């Protein structure tokens with residue numbers, strides 16, 4: 461574990477890493493035992509690769525508000541917030557109340573229902589580019605459907621995505637996700653399946669346009685996250701997004717925004733409103749399901765109505781989901797409850813933004829006071845601290861992230877968890893919820909300062 465750090469200053473680093481691990485192991489004995497058992501039944505003990513971290517993840521017992529509790533009785537202040545899906549914290553009252561009622565009224569109808577219609581109407585009101593939409597159960601499905609719709613609408617094949625861009629585990633977009641970007645994302649995905657996908661360097665207009673020029677005649681769509689999420693919490697430059705949107709227009713291709721993280725997280729009207737963008741299609745998930753499974757593909761009527769089966773033969777329609785659990789009344793009602801609450805309390809966003817600015821500034825300040833070179837990126841309530849290596853001055857793309865000191869970032873997050881009961885999924889961005897306050901941010905900054913003191917002398921940054 462943390463081999464690079466160990467190699468640099470063997471003994472000191474080793475002592476520090478061992479101290480953090482020992483402390484974690486001593487307080488999570490039951491988790492360790494359960495993880496050992498789980499990994500014999502569930503590959504790597506978890507059903508989502510990113511949830512695994514060394515030496516083993518703690519086993520959650522329950523969560524409430526800003527806290528997540530493990531089976532060993534530890535309470536952690538949670539900044540992972542259910543893959544950033546919880547903007548009101550864990551199990552907010554508005555969600556719990558509605559779920560109590562809905563659960564006894566039926567958990568799945570498997571047919572149309574008014575709850576879904578209400579959520580669709582609310583989304584259309586908040587995000588007018590959602591002239592029509594379809595519900596699915598995960599974000600991975602929503603992005604897969606968006607790509608399929610784009611290919612069907614344009615009659616073209618090529619999909620342009622971003623290096624480091626994460627759109628879920630759907631095969632169409634499992635390309636150039638992890639560094640090194642030119643290597644396949646693992647076995648089982650055929651080269652042929654990705655023949656029609658190209659990857660663009662984030663925030664690099666010139667580099668992206670020259671790749672797009674190479675596929676112009678066959679370009680079906682460009683799909684981009686307005687804030688590169690899993691790959692480093694990096695906001696897109698406004699000019700970059702405009703250039704992609706413009707290029708898509710000029711090439712008669714569709715411009716797709718993946719707002720699964722940013723939708724209802726950065727503003728009630730999405731990042732598309734903040735950046736004044738006009739996507740042809742966009743995807744939602746996470747917050748839109750209020751902490752329950754959801755994915756939504758939204759867009760202009762002309763495009764979305766290709767999914768309308770009425771009066772069309774098989775060859776004329778686009779087969780998109782969303783599956784057995786689409787429009788299930790629990791996810792839909794939880795999503796409605798959260799969106800209603802956000803719409804009635806719009807000041808929430810400015811408050812979260814203040815906390816986000818406080819945390820980004822605070823961590824960078826205390827780290828630099830200890831001579832540790834970092835840059836906290838993000839926007840609004842999302843943030844991530846990068847440990848800069850020689851030659852990296854700023855973090856603007858997944859390539860910059862790849863040459864930062866990721867082991868040090870993991871160690872920092874692990875130290876927060878082990879020594880200070882503050883939970884980030886190691887090396888992933890943090891999300892602030894309405895349950896967090898300035899005191900939590902102060903605690904996080906103070907803990908970061910103490911960790912900076914621990915790691916500064918390692919002299920590897």
Ligand SMILES: Cc1ncc(COP(=O)(O)O)c(C=O)c1O
Nearest residue numbers: 598599600626627628689720721
């Ligand atoms: C930007 C983005 N798109 C799509 C997805 C996939 O969503 P899901 O995990 O619900 O399939 C994610 C998940 O983290 C995401 O961050």
